[in-house]
Amino acid sequence: MSARVLPWCLLLALAWGARAEIPLAERRSGYLDMGQATRAMQDDDATNPATLWVLDGEALWARKAGSAALACADCHQDLRGVAARHPAYDAATGRLVNLEQRINQCRTVRQQAPALAYESRALLALTAYVGRQSRGMPIQVEASERTKPFLEAGRATFLRRQGQLNLACTQCHDERAGRRLAGVAIPQGHPTAYPIYRLEWQGVGSLHRRLRNCMIGIRAEPYALGAPEYVELELYLMWRARDMPLESPGVRP
Amino acid sequence: MARVVVTVPDRARRGEILQIRTLAGHDMETGFRHTQTGERIPRDIITRFACSYNGVEVFSADLHPAMAANPLIEFTTVATESGTLEFRWTGDNGYSAAHSVSIRVD
Amino acid sequence: MTTRRRFLLLAGGAVASAAAQAQLPPNIAALRQAALQEAVRQVTGGAPVRPGRVKLELPPLVDNGNAVPLAVEVESPMTAADHVAAIHVFTEKNPQPRVVSARLGPRAGRARIATRARIADSGAVLAIAQMSDGSFWSDSVSVVVTLSACLEDGLI
Numbered sequence: 001m002s003a004r005v006l007p008w009c010l011l012l013a014l015a016w017g018a019r020a021e022i023p024l025a026e027r028r029s030g031y032l033d034m035g036q037a038t039r040a041m042q043d044d045d046a047t048n049p050a051t052l053w054v055l056d057g058e059a060l061w062a063r064k065a066g067s068a069a070l071a072c073a074d075c076h077q078d079l080r081g082v083a084a085r086h087p088a089y090d091a092a093t094g095r096l097v098n099l100e101q102r103i104n105q106c107r108t109v110r111q112q113a114p115a116l117a118y119e120s121r122a123l124l125a126l127t128a129y130v131g132r133q134s135r136g137m138p139i140q141v142e143a144s145e146r147t148k149p150f151l152e153a154g155r156a157t158f159l160r161r162q163g164q165l166n167l168a169c170t171q172c173h174d175e176r177a178g179r180r181l182a183g184v185a186i187p188q189g190h191p192t193a194y195p196i197y198r199l200e201w202q203g204v205g206s207l208h209r210r211l212r213n214c215m216i217g218i219r220a221e222p223y224a225l226g227a228p229e230y231v232e233l234e235l236y237l238m239w240r241a242r243d244m245p246l247e248s249p250g251v252r253p
Numbered sequence: 254m255a256r257v258v259v260t261v262p263d264r265a266r267r268g269e270i271l272q273i274r275t276l277a278g279h280d281m282e283t284g285f286r287h288t289q290t291g292e293r294i295p296r297d298i299i300t301r302f303a304c305s306y307n308g309v310e311v312f313s314a315d316l317h318p319a320m321a322a323n324p325l326i327e328f329t330t331v332a333t334e335s336g337t338l339e340f341r342w343t344g345d346n347g348y349s350a351a352h353s354v355s356i357r358v359d
Numbered sequence: 360m361t362t363r364r365r366f367l368l369l370a371g372g373a374v375a376s377a378a379a380q381a382q383l384p385p386n387i388a389a390l391r392q393a394a395l396q397e398a399v400r401q402v403t404g405g406a407p408v409r410p411g412r413v414k415l416e417l418p419p420l421v422d423n424g425n426a427v428p429l430a431v432e433v434e435s436p437m438t439a440a441d442h443v444a445a446i447h448v449f450t451e452k453n454p455q456p457r458v459v460s461a462r463l464g465p466r467a468g469r470a471r472i473a474t475r476a477r478i479a480d481s482g483a484v485l486a487i488a489q490m491s492d493g494s495f496w497s498d499s500v501s502v503v504v505t506l507s508a509c510l511e512d513g514l515i
Contacts, residue, residue, distance in 0.1 A: 037418040038428075041475075047276065052323060056256055184422075312464075312467065318477070328467065
């Protein structure tokens, strides 16, 4: 599909200033930075706490909703690959949408039901269920002329120093990934497993929640959940993790 | 919704040891946390889990606040006869969850 | 230009300030030891507890104290005459010492349970097995608990 082919000029533009970027062959999922016991927790659906959310999502998927009395299952049969290619360009609106926004788009426009709030049990259950269907598939978000502005905005956020600690994402997650901070290995920060059951949260949460944690951690004013800045950053992070297999829903410390 | 996940083989040979793994969706509020204004958040946990095999209790556990949220309990029981394994969780504030699984023992 | 030393000091300070909020009594370690001894005594009725026959498995370095996988396995033929009646797990440094008490019996086939515990701080975890003949056996493991680097509630 021609829209997905990376034009030469875009490749060059994105490569510019990439001196600190991790070489593609050296990328590793945060899964490898965890202890063996936590990895075992993720590997088995019988012990992965996120399975509770996946099952809730499966039930919600089949339930009729809204004044249109439509269930997700009424229109969507095969979900494989969907989570692996979001955030995606929405041709109808000319905007970038992530999986949560895509689900809410269907809810409000097609099901005529109210949108689900970020981090609500229902939305997390649905993204866990949809994410699960893409487990094992390579991350493949669109990098083309039409997504270029969003990718560049996301990359700019990744490289920008922020907060009272005046840190940019790249300083920890490109330059110092693998080194230890407060006893814990710094991961490269690839969004390979979202939504995740985070042991720190004792529950499932989205990438935006995790990004808010990061910004609070460097004493920066975090953006609102679902903010365009986060969706653009999400696109850049998914592009940075291109071809890595999706593990959703994963477990992380 | 009291969501639980139970993983147990649906078929076994007589005398075989069944490995049973259960997960229950529950925050397991310890009672030791405080709000930002200093008020203690009351305890709200699952306090008991039990497994019955054709009506006979074969395993039970008393849970305390030190159990992690969304508690996992793994245990074993011998496959004695075909029938039903029933799992029950009870806890604070009237929490109750149940699940049953049919098992065929040859 | 932020030097590496300054970066680590700032990050360490961010973590320490979040942890130093609670007002704990100065003899908290002694209080918790006493609570642990009392909890063990309630289970054993004062009977002697011997180290052995019990194997407590825990990761030596835990990713997060909120969910620490643990397993307890006890050597036992699990017959009607000779079996494990109960397995009790305790911690040394939690606000209260008990974790779980599981009742087994000959129908278990094997004396092994696994679960996930909350462990507040680096210290000992204790597993006690109660045998059908009334004897008590134990195993103890020390774990190191680290914090996540970026705490969500850090602003407060």
